[in-house]
Amino acid sequence: MRITALSGGVGGARFLRGLLDALPPTGEPGATTEVTVVGNTADDVTLRGLRVCPDLDSVTYTLGGGADEARGWGREGETFTTAGELAAHDAALGLPPQWFALGDRDTATHVLRTRMLADGVPLGEVTTALAARWGLADLGVRLLPATDDRAETHVLVDAAEAPLDAASVRSPLAAGLDAPPGTHALHFQEWWVRHGARPLPRAVVVAGAAAARPAPGVLEAVATADVVLLPPSNPVVSLGAVLAVPGLRDALRRTPAPVVGVSPLVGGRPVRGHADACLRAVGVPATARDVAALYADLLDGWLVAPGDEHGDGPALPGAVVRAEPLLMTTRDDAARIARAALDLAADLAADADLDVRRRSRPTAAPAAHAGMVA
Amino acid sequence: MRITALSGGVGGARFLRGLLDALPPTGEPGATTEVTVVGNTADDVTLRGLRVCPDLDSVTYTLGGGADEARGWGREGETFTTAGELAAHDAALGLPPQWFALGDRDTATHVLRTRMLADGVPLGEVTTALAARWGLADLGVRLLPATDDRAETHVLVDAAEAPLDAASVRSPLAAGLDAPPGTHALHFQEWWVRHGARPLPRAVVVAGAAAARPAPGVLEAVATADVVLLPPSNPVVSLGAVLAVPGLRDALRRTPAPVVGVSPLVGGRPVRGHADACLRAVGVPATARDVAALYADLLDGWLVAPGDEHGDGPALPGAVVRAEPLLMTTRDDAARIARAALDLAADLAADADLDVRRRSRPTAAPAAHAGMVA
Numbered sequence: 001m002r003i004t005a006l007s008g009g010v011g012g013a014r015f016l017r018g019l020l021d022a023l024p025p026t027g028e029p030g031a032t033t034e035v036t037v038v039g040n041t042a043d044d045v046t047l048r049g050l051r052v053c054p055d056l057d058s059v060t061y062t063l064g065g066g067a068d069e070a071r072g073w074g075r076e077g078e079t080f081t082t083a084g085e086l087a088a089h090d091a092a093l094g095l096p097p098q099w100f101a102l103g104d105r106d107t108a109t110h111v112l113r114t115r116m117l118a119d120g121v122p123l124g125e126v127t128t129a130l131a132a133r134w135g136l137a138d139l140g141v142r143l144l145p146a147t148d149d150r151a152e153t154h155v156l157v158d159a160a161e162a163p164l165d166a167a168s169v170r171s172p173l174a175a176g177l178d179a180p181p182g183t184h185a186l187h188f189q190e191w192w193v194r195h196g197a198r199p200l201p202r203a204v205v206v207a208g209a210a211a212a213r214p215a216p217g218v219l220e221a222v223a224t225a226d227v228v229l230l231p232p233s234n235p236v237v238s239l240g241a242v243l244a245v246p247g248l249r250d251a252l253r254r255t256p257a258p259v260v261g262v263s264p265l266v267g268g269r270p271v272r273g274h275a276d277a278c279l280r281a282v283g284v285p286a287t288a289r290d291v292a293a294l295y296a297d298l299l300d301g302w303l304v305a306p307g308d309e310h311g312d313g314p315a316l317p318g319a320v321v322r323a324e325p326l327l328m329t330t331r332d333d334a335a336r337i338a339r340a341a342l343d344l345a346a347d348l349a350a351d352a353d354l355d356v357r358r359r360s361r362p363t364a365a366p367a368a369h370a371g372m373v374a
Numbered sequence: 375m376r377i378t379a380l381s382g383g384v385g386g387a388r389f390l391r392g393l394l395d396a397l398p399p400t401g402e403p404g405a406t407t408e409v410t411v412v413g414n415t416a417d418d419v420t421l422r423g424l425r426v427c428p429d430l431d432s433v434t435y436t437l438g439g440g441a442d443e444a445r446g447w448g449r450e451g452e453t454f455t456t457a458g459e460l461a462a463h464d465a466a467l468g469l470p471p472q473w474f475a476l477g478d479r480d481t482a483t484h485v486l487r488t489r490m491l492a493d494g495v496p497l498g499e500v501t502t503a504l505a506a507r508w509g510l511a512d513l514g515v516r517l518l519p520a521t522d523d524r525a526e527t528h529v530l531v532d533a534a535e536a537p538l539d540a541a542s543v544r545s546p547l548a549a550g551l552d553a554p555p556g557t558h559a560l561h562f563q564e565w566w567v568r569h570g571a572r573p574l575p576r577a578v579v580v581a582g583a584a585a586a587r588p589a590p591g592v593l594e595a596v597a598t599a600d601v602v603l604l605p606p607s608n609p610v611v612s613l614g615a616v617l618a619v620p621g622l623r624d625a626l627r628r629t630p631a632p633v634v635g636v637s638p639l640v641g642g643r644p645v646r647g648h649a650d651a652c653l654r655a656v657g658v659p660a661t662a663r664d665v666a667a668l669y670a671d672l673l674d675g676w677l678v679a680p681g682d683e684h685g686d687g688p689a690l691p692g693a694v695v696r697a698e699p700l701l702m703t704t705r706d707d708a709a710r711i712a713r714a715a716l717d718l719a720a721d722l723a724a725d726a727d728l729d730v731r732r733r734s735r736p737t738a739a740p741a742a743h744a745g746m747v748a
Contacts, residue, residue: 049489081453085482092507104478108459115423133466 003342004036004225004257006146008238009043009055010072011272011328013062015231015262018334020063020139022342033140036221038248040233041123041145042153042206042241045169045189047100048086050110051117054189055238056127057109059143064134066105072272078103096167099194122148124215146242148215151208153188153237154374155281161199162186173207177374188237197274201281204236205374209244214251222251227345230261230299232271232326232337235291236278236372244373249365252298258348260301260341263288266326267307282368289313292321294369297362300354301344303337318361320348377716378410378599378631380520382612383417383429384446385646385702387436389605389636392708394437394513396716408514410595412622414607415497415519416527416580416615419543419563421474422460424484425491428563429612430501431483433517438508440479446646452477470541473568496522498589520616522589525582527562527611528748529655535573536560547581551748562611571648575655578610579748583618588625596625601719603712604635604673606645606700609665610652610746618747623739626672632722634675634715637662640700641681656742663687666695668743671736674728675718677711692735694722 007016016037023035040055054073061067061075068076083101090098102110109130116126123145131143152173159182169187177185183202191197222228233239243249252259264275265288276286284290288308292299299319305326324340327333348354364370381390390411397409414429428447435441435449442450457475464471476484483504490500497519505517526547533556543561551559557576565571596602607613617623626633638649639662650660658664662682666673673693679700698714701707722728738744 048485049492050485079453079455079478081478082456082482082485085479086486089482089486089504089507092509093503104453104455105459107456107481108463111422111424111456112460112463118423129467130463133463135466 001226002034003227004221005229006038006242008040008233009058012231012233013059014334019338021335022339035141037143040238040242043188051114052110060134074103075105096165144217145215147212147245149212151206151212153241154185154207155191156183156202157199159184162195197277204281206241206244206372207374209373212245214247219251222255225257228257228259232262232264234275235294240369258300258345260345263304266305284368292316300348318357375600376408377601378595379603380412380613380616382414382607383432386605386607387433388708393712395709396713411517412520412592414612414616417562425488426484434508448477449479470539518591519589521586521619523586525580525586527615528559528581529565530557530576531573533558536569571651578655580615580618580746581748583747586619588621593625596629599631602631602633606636606638608649609668614743632674632719634719637678640679658742666690674722692731
């Protein structure tokens with residue numbers, strides 16, 4: 001079986017680990033030989049000249065067994081010696097404190113990636129090289145960036161609410177954005193980490209997405225999959241940003257494989273992170289049904305928490321909705337949820353009405369997602 | 375009093391710390407207000423994409439109180455977490471082990487420098503910014519790189535003795551060197567650190583030196599000094615490389631200030647490091663007099679260890695030779711030696727015969743130094 005999954009960061013990574021737990025071990029009869037993960041690269045950021053890919057690294061570290069589970073980001077057993085030195089330098093120069101501390105173990109990843117990219121190696125090949133350290137291939141996992149091109153999520157905010165200073169991210173992509181007077185574009189990481197996703201966004205856009213191309217292997221992985229999964233990742237800045245890469249959304253609409261998503265909301269609240277703030281930013285109510293509507297043009301099955309099956313909100317004629325407890329507290333929870341998603345996909349693959357329902361799906365991306373392509 | 379000193383790495387840095395100890399504290403009447411250090415940049419190297427300036431950092435760390443005294447390089451209390459991770463990545467990819475481990479504290483220096491250089495900031499300004507962390511200005515010290523341009527020492531060796539591999543330094547400057555068949559150019563750091571200065575050098579050249587310009591402030595610091603000092607740094611790859619920057623040697627010949635050097639050899643053996651191997655590499659016997667001859671066109675005074683005053687070797691008509699115990703074991707030793715150098719400089723400044731002796735100096739650089747400019 002070939003499974004292709006889109007993914008954001010930690011939430012997606014934990015779902016994917018559950019997926020691997022739910023599959024028969026590699027080598028057994030009928031074992032899955034390939035899980036292809038299409039990882040979000042739109043929250044990538046250059047900090048101190050080092051190229052950081054938080055979502056790709058979260059997937060690699062989590063599946064490879066090197067993630068800090070309690071903190072929810074970075075490496076287990078991490079130290080911050082270099083970061084402390086950098087802070088001492090900033091203080092000596094009277095610079096504002098940095099808001100993004102890179103751990104010493106994590107820094108090795110960024111140093112290697114930055115050097116390889118500077119040598120002209122595409123991000124996809126860099127990601128494969130980094131995954132070698134973590135044995136992802138032995139797990140039957142292939143991690144691909146959504147795109148090798150640079151496209152980064154930015155949030156338009158009132159300039160007074162989050163002024164730019166010497167500790168701000170300076171992405172060249174921000175220069176091309178059209179910010180109304182009194183507003184400016186913050187890099188997603190600055191909005192999310194430095195400002196706790198608090199300044200009210202006027203818009204969320206993936207700067208550079210319009211010119212980005214899917215990384216080698218991505219479209220094929222979607223087209224030739226037996227199952228396509230959308231983990232409970234952030235529907236705006238994670239999966240929305242993956243779908244902002246031209247060609248990807250169309251591939252998901254056309255794949256013969258059933259496309260099954262898992263709601264990132266339980267009773268209107270995000271399982272983790274700031275999905276609610278991101279949904280508000282693009283004018284979408286924080287309900288499981290409204291999130292599903294963001295994928296309405298490509299979704300065949302939708303797993304929601306019990307109690308979230310019904311309620312008001314947009315119609316979802318193309319998708320079968322099924323309830324399953326979605327709180328992903330333990331690793332076993334993740335495996336159970338992944339198994340439920342695979343079961344739903346299997347039922348859909350055997351369902352003669354799949355194509356009938358597909359013809360009732362809208363044919364265009366919803367406005368909230370379409371507006372993110374910049 | 376304005377003192378200008380050339381410097382290599384640790385040996386030079388310890389001499390300079392002694393010099394500061396020997397001077398009246400800043401603020402006292404007659405206190406020295408400025409010590410300008412012209413640091414060697416020819417052993418700079420790009421490792422994992424990070425720009426490393428070992429000699430500049432040795433001066434900064436040693437004077438700022440952050441150097442590891444026992445190990446003789448890098449930062450005190452250093453950890454090597456990032457380096458360990460990089461080694462794990464190399465092993466996973468089947469790459470040869472790296473031979474240059476960057477410490478976690480040290481890495482902060484290189485990350486900041488690499489980013490500033492990438493932003494177009496000249497090395498001199500970068501060095502000033504890094505020195506701010508260590509309070510060098512408060513000590514009355516200004517550290518300048520010999521040049522802002524990239525010029526790196528390379529050693530021509532038999533290719534079979536030190537093959538190039540994936541762990542070799544790949545400096546673009548090496549491409550311009552003319553290596554006879556069966557030989558190739560090793561970056562100085564690779565020869566020195568990886569191979570322990572063992573493969574017999576056919577030549578030592580500073581690739582890029584011919585096109586390098588002195589960094590802003592360097593020529594002025596030499597021309598307007600009251601005293602110019604040559605610490606007991608390596609006469610080939612440290613001071614020889616500084617003097618390979620066009621214009622610098624001429625400024626030292628012309629400065630009205632007495633130029634006083636300290637021999638790096640005691641009884642024919644280097645006080646520290648591989649000065650003997652480097653001298654052999656350029657065909658110069660390892661004696662205090664032969665080292666002085668490398669500076670014969672610019673030297674007014676030469677401090678040697680007792681017993682090294684006489685002996686065979688080239689004549690030194692331009693310089694006054696004085697004996698002083700030169701083993702620099704303690705910080706007090708360094709202060710005493712620096713004081714002896716300052717005393718010799720004061721005597722020379724008051725000596726009516728200084729200009730007479732200067733007229734007997736050779737007018738060209740010795741062949742061993744002249745051959746290093748590539």
